[in-house]
Amino acid sequence: MKLDVYLKERRKLVDGFLRHYISSKKKDRDCPKHLCEAMSYALTAGGKRVRPILCIAGYEAVGGTSDNILPVAASLELIHTYSLIHDDLPAMDDDDFRRNQPTTHKMYGEATAILAGDALLTDAFNMISLSDAKPETLITVIGELSRASGPEGMVGGQTVDIILEGKKAKKKELLYIHTHKTGALIRASVRIGALMAEAGPEKINALTRYGEKIGLAFQVIDDILDVTATKEELGKSAGADDARGKNTYPSIFGLEKSKTLAEELIHDSLESIKLLNHKAKPLADIARYILSRRN
Amino acid sequence: MKLDVYLKERRKLVDGFLRHYISSKKKDRDCPKHLCEAMSYALTAGGKRVRPILCIAGYEAVGGTSDNILPVAASLELIHTYSLIHDDLPAMDDDDFRRNQPTTHKMYGEATAILAGDALLTDAFNMISLSDAKPETLITVIGELSRASGPEGMVGGQTVDIILEGKKAKKKELLYIHTHKTGALIRASVRIGALMAEAGPEKINALTRYGEKIGLAFQVIDDILDVTATKEELGKSAGADDARGKNTYPSIFGLEKSKTLAEELIHDSLESIKLLNHKAKPLADIARYILSRRN
Numbered sequence: 191m192k193l194d195v196y197l198k199e200r201r202k203l204v205d206g207f208l209r210h211y212i213s214s215k216k217k218d219r220d221c222p223k224h225l226c227e228a229m230s231y232a233l234t235a236g237g238k239r240v241r242p243i244l245c246i247a248g249y250e251a252v253g254g255t256s257d258n259i260l261p262v263a264a265s266l267e268l269i270h271t272y273s274l275i276h277d278d279l280p281a282m283d284d285d286d287f288r289r290n291q292p293t294t295h296k297m298y299g300e301a302t303a304i305l306a307g308d309a310l311l312t313d314a315f316n317m318i319s320l321s322d323a324k325p326e327t328l329i330t331v332i333g334e335l336s337r338a339s340g341p342e343g344m345v346g347g348q349t350v351d352i353i354l355e356g357k358k359a360k361k362k363e364l365l366y367i368h369t370h371k372t373g374a375l376i377r378a379s380v381r382i383g384a385l386m387a388e389a390g391p392e393k394i395n396a397l398t399r400y401g402e403k404i405g406l407a408f409q410v411i412d413d414i415l416d417v418t419a420t421k422e423e424l425g426k427s428a429g430a431d432d433a434r435g436k437n438t439y440p441s442i443f444g445l446e447k448s449k450t451l452a453e454e455l456i457h458d459s460l461e462s463i464k465l466l467n468h469k470a471k472p473l474a475d476i477a478r479y480i481l482s483r484r485n
Numbered sequence: 486m487k488l489d490v491y492l493k494e495r496r497k498l499v500d501g502f503l504r505h506y507i508s509s510k511k512k513d514r515d516c517p518k519h520l521c522e523a524m525s526y527a528l529t530a531g532g533k534r535v536r537p538i539l540c541i542a543g544y545e546a547v548g549g550t551s552d553n554i555l556p557v558a559a560s561l562e563l564i565h566t567y568s569l570i571h572d573d574l575p576a577m578d579d580d581d582f583r584r585n586q587p588t589t590h591k592m593y594g595e596a597t598a599i600l601a602g603d604a605l606l607t608d609a610f611n612m613i614s615l616s617d618a619k620p621e622t623l624i625t626v627i628g629e630l631s632r633a634s635g636p637e638g639m640v641g642g643q644t645v646d647i648i649l650e651g652k653k654a655k656k657k658e659l660l661y662i663h664t665h666k667t668g669a670l671i672r673a674s675v676r677i678g679a680l681m682a683e684a685g686p687e688k689i690n691a692l693t694r695y696g697e698k699i700g701l702a703f704q705v706i707d708d709i710l711d712v713t714a715t716k717e718e719l720g721k722s723a724g725a726d727d728a729r730g731k732n733t734y735p736s737i738f739g740l741e742k743s744k745t746l747a748e749e750l751i752h753d754s755l756e757s758i759k760l761l762n763h764k765a766k767p768l769a770d771i772a773r774y775i776l777s778r779r780n
Contacts, residue, residue, distance in 0.1 A: 220637035220665070225644040229636065276603060281574075281595035300576035301647045304599065308571060309636035311603065315610045316631035325620035332627060336611035341524065341604035342515035349520040352596045370515070 193475040197243060203257075204242040207264045208233055211317070228298040228306040232271050235289040240408075241266035241379040244401070244476065248383025251463070251470035252393045259386050261321040262331055265314040266379050269339050272310035273348070273375075275303050282352060283434065290425040311339075323386065331382050338378030347371030356435035364437050365406075372412070373405030380404075380473075396462050397473075403459035404477050410452045411480060413438035417445060423485045456481045488770035492538060498552075499537040502559045503528055506612070523593040523601035527566050530584040535703075536561035536674040539696075539771065543678025546758070546765035547688045554681050556616040557626055560609040561674050564634050567605035568670075570598050572643060578729065585720040606634075618681065626677050633673035642666030651730035659732050660701075667707070668700030675699075675768075691757050692768075698754035699772050705747045706775060708733035712740060718780045751776045 212230045215221050242263035249259045278285040278293040279300060285293050295303035318332055337343060347370025354363060380401035384394045415424060416431045417440050431438050439448040459477045463470045507525045510516050537558035544554045573580040573588040574595060580588055590598035613627055632638055642665025649658060675696035679689045710719060711726045712735050726733045734743035754772045758765045 215636065218637055220641060222636070222641050222644045222648070224648060225636050225641060272603075276599055279576075279599065281576075281599060302644065304571055304574065304576060305640050305644050305647075308567075308602075308606065309640045311606055312631050312635035312640065315627055316635060319624050319628035319631060325624045329614050329620045329623055332610055333614035336607050336614060340607035340611060341510065341517070341520050342513055345600050345604045345607065346515060346517050346520060349517045349597065349600050352600075353517070353519060 191472075193472065193479055196247075196472050196475070197479075200243045200246050201239045203246075203260060204239045204264055204267065207260045208267065211264065211313075224298070224302060225306060225309060228294055228302045229309055231297060232275050232294045232306060233267070233310070235291055237267065237271065237289060239267055241270050241375060244376060244379040244404075244473075245383040245386075247472045247476060248380035248397050248401075249387045250383075251397065251466055251473050252384050252387045252389035253469065254383065254387030258321060258323050259383065261317050262323070262328075262382060262386055263379075265317040265335065266375065266382070268310045268314040268317065269335065269344075269375065272307040272314075273339070273344060275307040275310070277348060279303060282348075283430075285426060285430070287426045327386060327388065330385055334378050334382055334385065338374040343370055343374035343378075344372075347374065351436070354437055357437075359437035359442065361442060364439070364442050367437060368406055368409040368439070369402070372409035373402065376405035376408055377401035393466065396465055399462035400459045400473060400477070403455045403462065404480055407452045407455035407459070407477075408480055410439045410448055410455070411483065413440055414445065414448055414452065415484065419484055425485060452481060486767075488767065488774055491542075491767050491770070492774075495538045495541050496534045498541075498555060499534045499559055499562065502555045503562060506559065506608075519593070519597060520601060520604060523589055523597045524604055526592060527570050527589045527601060528562070528605070530586055532562065532566065532584060534562055536565050536670060539671060539674040539699075539768075540678040540681075542767045542771060543675035543692050543696075544682045545678075546692065546761055546768050547679050547682045547684035548764065549678065549682030553616060553618050554678065556612050557618070557623075557677060557681055558674075560612040560630065561670065561677070563605045563609040563612065564630065564639075564670065567602040567609075568634070568639060568643070570602040570605070574598060577643075577647065578725075580721060580725070582721045622681060622683065625680055629673050629677055629680065633669040638665055638669035638673075639667075642669065646731070649732055652732075654732035654737065656737060659734070659737050662732060663701055663704040663734070664697070667704035668697065671700035671703055672696035688761065691760055694757035695754045695768060695772070698750045698757065699775055702747050702750035702754070702772075703775055705734045705743055705750070706778065708735055709740065709743055709747065710778075710780065714779055720780060747776060 216226050245263040245266055246259055274288060275294045277283050278288055279295055286296055294306060315332060318328055321328055347367050351367045351371055380397045384397045416428060419428055421428045456477050460474055463473055507528060511521050540558040540561055541554055569583060570589045572578050573583055574590055581591055589601060610627060613623055616623055642662050646662045646666055675692045679692045711723060714723055716723045751772050755769055758768055
């Protein structure tokens, strides 16, 4: 199967599940309308669903075949979306546009944006708890996801990113920011797919290495695109990192070296999954796609 | 055992567990120092640990005896503390003092406060996932906690509270705010204790009714204290609700009627646990204490 068909089909499954989630939320009298709408606005803004698709692809790569993966995969998008809402807040990155539309706090006000982020984060764990899989597997998944998105993962990376804004980061600090702010959740996405399929340690290790490499590559390429792509391509302000004094791979290593590094990381990611069979082809295709993407 | 001794002993256990949590966090090289410190600051500011103690008391009331309850009980304090940090933010209730010290954003800045809240919320689920109990029980607990603290629970209540600020709420709306903003997590605290002890439906129903009644009473009395107590007693600004145009029981029903209502709720909470044996005595004592508290 060609990658674009694979991505389209998997994205359709994820979007279908997320639509179902939002629509039952809107029918729930305990969920305030204004809050539901803000959550729906942020969640259905046309994200690429990279993390859920990586989770599904990781699951399928080691032999998983059931639809039970969907709620767990979708929970990763809830976490990702909450992090975008909070990152865009005036006290954080202060962004007005995201995915070609006004950010959540611009549409619904800051208080509701903070609360919508909190709600999506909380619901991610609710979604997993309602999944139809072995409880011991779900507990492992919750442990993995919470560690990857918490203070030792994504939130930690975001903290250091903001603290070092306007200061020149050391290379070690830049690596910490990127492997945690973006890398940790991408790594976890692939690993959670493997955990849900109950893969053995060798395969889990292979997918972990794959996830680490593409996770870092993903953020390095994000940095590169912020310098080289247009606002229309990105769906958000271009050149924003530089204007804000963000530490990025191009700002520390230069553009050419950053590109070379991204290529090396993608190469390494492909190497690490060589031991898997043809079912891992989508993962390999996704790694190559990450390198070539323009948004 | 006298209530003050019971509260002191259980609080010591909870505080010990939370100290251990923060100290391993500080040793974890993946957790940024600044973030850890903000989390620790908010978490160790001398809270009464009402929710963890209610969880332990609910657990013990139906025969639970193991220390396995501690991580689950402590996770409730992480959720409560995160909600205080976010509620105090300038875009939310804009409070400068909490528990007799500057609020987290006053000490560490808004960005770190938002992130520390996110981290504590995420870690609550991590803490439960690492607990030593049956996976199916832990999944039920995670479902319960996430529902009670998410958009249909605490976050929902907080949203309506803020939306209706400065507007006169209908009685139905006021009830929604109070049963969700504060009530949902208190109800869940008691229920989670019962779930951890694998109590049968009759006992769970009794504790659920108890939790609902004291949860609402707790917030009604909070409203009353905001009018009648001093800043020193409260550890935060007194009269803040009125100054901010908050909808409270005294503002809608008057002070006397609010006091009567609180008394009735506590009476009902005591009725609902009459079928339990002497092990439920601390729960009964706590209900009476809630009515008489001055902070």
